[in-house]
Amino acid sequence: xxxxxxxxxxxxxxxxFINGEFLTKWCGLWNKNKKYLEYFAIRxxxxxxxxxxxxxxxKGINYVVHFYETNxxxxxxxxxxxxxxxxxxxxxxxxxxxxNFRLFLEFAVNFRNFDEGIVEKDYRTEYYENSVKxxxxxxxxxxxxxxxxxxxxxxxxxxxxxxNQAFKCFLxxxxxxxxxxxxxxxxxxxxxxxKKYNNFSEKSGKSSKSKSYNNLLLKxxxxxxxxxxxxxYKIAILNLKSCYDGNSFIAGYPWFAYYWSRDTAFSIIGxxxxxxxxxxxxxxxxxxxxxxxxxxNFILENKVAYNTKDSLPLFIIALYEYFKNSxxxxxxxLLKxxxxxxLDWYRKNSSDHGFIYSESNExxxxxxxxxxxxxxxxxxxxxxxxxxxxxxEILNLKExxxxxxxxxxxxxxxxxxxxxxxNVFVDNxxxxxxxxxxxxxxVFGITRDKxxxxxxxxxxxxxYGFLSLSKYDxxxxxxxxxxxxxxxxxxALVSYVYFELGEFEKGLxxxxxxxxxxxxxxxxxxxxxxxxxxxxxMIKKPIGIEETSYLQAWSAANIIYAIQKGILGLDVNISxxxxxxxxxxxxxxxxxxxxxxxxxxxxxxxxSSLKNKKYRILLKYI
Numbered sequence: 001x002x003x004x005x006x007x008x009x010x011x012x013x014x015x016x017f018i019n020g021e022f023l024t025k026w027c028g029l030w031n032k033n034k035k036y037l038e039y040f041a042i043r044x045x046x047x048x049x050x051x052x053x054x055x056x057x058x059k060g061i062n063y064v065v066h067f068y069e070t071n072x073x074x075x076x077x078x079x080x081x082x083x084x085x086x087x088x089x090x091x092x093x094x095x096x097x098x099x100n101f102r103l104f105l106e107f108a109v110n111f112r113n114f115d116e117g118i119v120e121k122d123y124r125t126e127y128y129e130n131s132v133k134x135x136x137x138x139x140x141x142x143x144x145x146x147x148x149x150x151x152x153x154x155x156x157x158x159x160x161x162x163x164n165q166a167f168k169c170f171l172x173x174x175x176x177x178x179x180x181x182x183x184x185x186x187x188x189x190x191x192x193x194x195k196k197y198n199n200f201s202e203k204s205g206k207s208s209k210s211k212s213y214n215n216l217l218l219k220x221x222x223x224x225x226x227x228x229x230x231x232x233y234k235i236a237i238l239n240l241k242s243c244y245d246g247n248s249f250i251a252g253y254p255w256f257a258y259y260w261s262r263d264t265a266f267s268i269i270g271x272x273x274x275x276x277x278x279x280x281x282x283x284x285x286x287x288x289x290x291x292x293x294x295x296x297n298f299i300l301e302n303k304v305a306y307n308t309k310d311s312l313p314l315f316i317i318a319l320y321e322y323f324k325n326s327x328x329x330x331x332x333x334l335l336k337x338x339x340x341x342x343l344d345w346y347r348k349n350s351s352d353h354g355f356i357y358s359e360s361n362e363x364x365x366x367x368x369x370x371x372x373x374x375x376x377x378x379x380x381x382x383x384x385x386x387x388x389x390x391x392x393e394i395l396n397l398k399e400x401x402x403x404x405x406x407x408x409x410x411x412x413x414x415x416x417x418x419x420x421x422x423n424v425f426v427d428n429x430x431x432x433x434x435x436x437x438x439x440x441x442x443v444f445g446i447t448r449d450k451x452x453x454x455x456x457x458x459x460x461x462x463x464y465g466f467l468s469l470s471k472y473d474x475x476x477x478x479x480x481x482x483x484x485x486x487x488x489x490x491x492a493l494v495s496y497v498y499f500e501l502g503e504f505e506k507g508l509x510x511x512x513x514x515x516x517x518x519x520x521x522x523x524x525x526x527x528x529x530x531x532x533x534x535x536x537x538m539i540k541k542p543i544g545i546e547e548t549s550y551l552q553a554w555s556a557a558n559i560i561y562a563i564q565k566g567i568l569g570l571d572v573n574i575s576x577x578x579x580x581x582x583x584x585x586x587x588x589x590x591x592x593x594x595x596x597x598x599x600x601x602x603x604x605x606x607x608s609s610l611k612n613k614k615y616r617i618l619l620k621y622i
Contacts, residue, residue, distance in 0.1 A: 004522050014029050020051060036110075107172075143190065145189055152174055216276075261314075280318070317380065339395075354411040389405045434470035471484075485540075492561065516535075517535060577615050586598065605617055
C-alpha cells in the first residue's frame with residue numbers, strides 16, 4: 001500500500017509521506033530538479049501534529065487532507081498545490097469551553113539541485129507583516145499567512161537527516177499565532193516558490209484549479225462495467241496532466257523531473273487521444289526546434305544531450321498521432337523543413353538494409369551496452385517512414401512520399417528477414433538476446449503472428465508482467481533495471497498487443513496487474529519499473545538498489561493508449577470514428593475542436609457531438 005503521495009502541477013511538485021513526515025531526500029517542495037522547501041512542522045499548544053496523533057488521511061484529485069486529534073482539538077490539514085503550496089488548517093474545539101491556543105509553525109528551506117548533497121549557502125531574510133521572504137543569489141521562497149501572527153526566536157542552520165542522509169537547511173524565525181477558539185476556526189498558509197508576493201488571497205484555496213481538474217476528467221470521462229478500468233484510466237489522465245509543465249512533458253517524479261525526448265514522444269501519443277491535444281502540440285514544437293543534425297535525448301535547463309537514435313522516429317510517430325486526432329494541418333506545414341530533414345537524416349545514416357546503427361548508450365536501455373543494430377530502432381523507423389509518406393502526401397511532395405514508402409517497406413522486409421530468428425525477434429544482431437523490445441513489431445503492425453508472440457511470452461512472461469530480458473539469459477536478474485525488471489509503460493503496450501491478438505482475458509489481466517501497482521509507493525501513481533515476480537519496487541540500478549521512480553509520464557500515456565486502442569478498439573481521425581470493442585462503454589473524446597460522446601452498447605454505436613458535427617462510423621468485430 002502507498003506510504004506517500006505526490007502533488008504536481010506545471011513542473012512543481014510536493015512529496016510527503018501519508019503519516020505527515022518528510023522521510024527521504026525527495027520529500028518537500030520542488031520546481032523540477034530544484035528543491036525549495038525541506039519540511040514544515042506545526043505545533044498547537046504542546047502537541048506537534050505528527051504520526052502519533054494523526055487519525056486519518058484522504059487524497060482528492062489535486063489535494064490531500066491529514067486529520068489529527070489532540071486532547072482539545074480536531075485538526076484538518078489540507079494540502080493543495082496551485083502554483084504555490086497551500087496549507088489550510090481547520091481547528092475544531094472538542095470541548096464545551098473556550099480554549100486558548102498557540103499555533104506554532106516551523107519550516108526549513110534547502111535550495112539545492114536534485115543531484116547535490118550538503119550545499120553551503122548564505123540565506124537572506126526579509127520579514128514583513130505575516131510574511132517572510134528567504135533568498136540566496138539564485139532563487140527565493142515566500143511564506144505568507146492569512147491570519148495575523150508574529151515571528152519569534154532566532155534564525156539558524158541545521159543538518160536534517162532524511163533516510164540517514166545529511167542535508168543542510170536553513171530555518172527562519174518561527175511563525176506563531178495566539179488566539180482562542182469556541183467554534184470552528186480556520187487559518188491558511190502559503191509557501192510560494194516565486195516572487196509573486198501579491199499572489200495571496202483569502203479565497204486562494206477555493207480557486208479555479210479544482211474546477212480545471214474536474215473539467216479535465218469530464219472531457220475525458222470513461223464509463224465501462226469494469227470499475228478498475230474506469231479508475232485506471234482516470235488516474236492515467238491525471239498523472240499525465242501532472243507531468244506537463246507549460247512547454248512539454250517532463251519524464252516523471254521525483255528524479256526525472258526534466259525532459260527526456262523518448263518519454264515525451266510516448267506522452268504526446270497518449271495526450272493526443274485526450275483533451276490534452278494542446279499539450280501534445282506544444283511539446284512537438286518545443287522539441288523539433290532543437291532538431292538540426294541530431295535530435296535531442298534530454299534537456300535539463302541549458303544542457304541538451306543528443307545521444308539518442310530512437311527519439312526522432314518516435315517524434316515523427318507522435319506527430320502523426322497528434323495530426324490524426326486534431327486535424328491540425330498547419331503544424332505539418334510549420335514542420336515541413338524538419339520532416340524533410342528527418343528523411344534526409346535517415347537516408348544518410350541507414351545501412352544497405354535500411355538499418356540504423358546505435359552506439360552503446362543511444363537507446364532507452366542506456367545502462368547496458370547495445371552497440372549495433374537494435375530491433376526497436378528499426379521498428380520505430382519502419383512506422384515513422386510510413387508516417388512521413390502521409391505527411392509528404394499532404395505537403396504534395398510526391399517524390400518524397402514514394403521514397404518514404406519504399407524505405408518503409410524495405411525496412412519491414414529486412415526486420416522480418418534478419419531479426420526474426422528461431423521464430424522469435426532478437427534484440428540485437430550481434431548478441432541475439434531476447435528482450436522486451438520484441439513486442440514492438442506487434443505494437444507497430446509488422447506482424448500479428450500468434451505463434452511468434454507465444455515464443456515471446458515463453459521468454460519474458462512472469463506472474464505480474466513481462467520482463468525486460470529473457471529469463472533464460474545468463475545475465476538475467478528480475479530486479480535489475482534493464483536486465484530483467486519489468487517496465488510499466490511497456491507492459492501497458494503488452495496489454496494492447498494481447499487485445500490486438502484477440503486475447504481479451506490476458507490483456508485484461510495485464511491491466512489488472514498494472515492497476516494493482518497504483519499505490520506501490522505513492523498514492524494513485526503509475527510507476528516506472530518493478531519486479532514482475534513479486535511486485536517489488538526495489539530495483540537494482542548502476543547507482544545501487546533504490547525504489548522505482550514514483551510517477552512516470554509514459555506509463556500514464558501508454559495506459560491511455562492501451563485502454564482506448566486496445567480494450568475499446570477506438571481509433572479516430574478528424575472525420576471518422578472506428579471501433580473494434582471488447583466491452584460496452586461510453587467515453588468523452590476530443591476530435592479536433594470537438595468533444596464527442598461515443599457510446600457502444602449491445603453491438604450498437606451512437607455519438608453526440610458538442611459542435612454538432614457528423615462523423616463516419618466504422619464498426620469492426622473481434
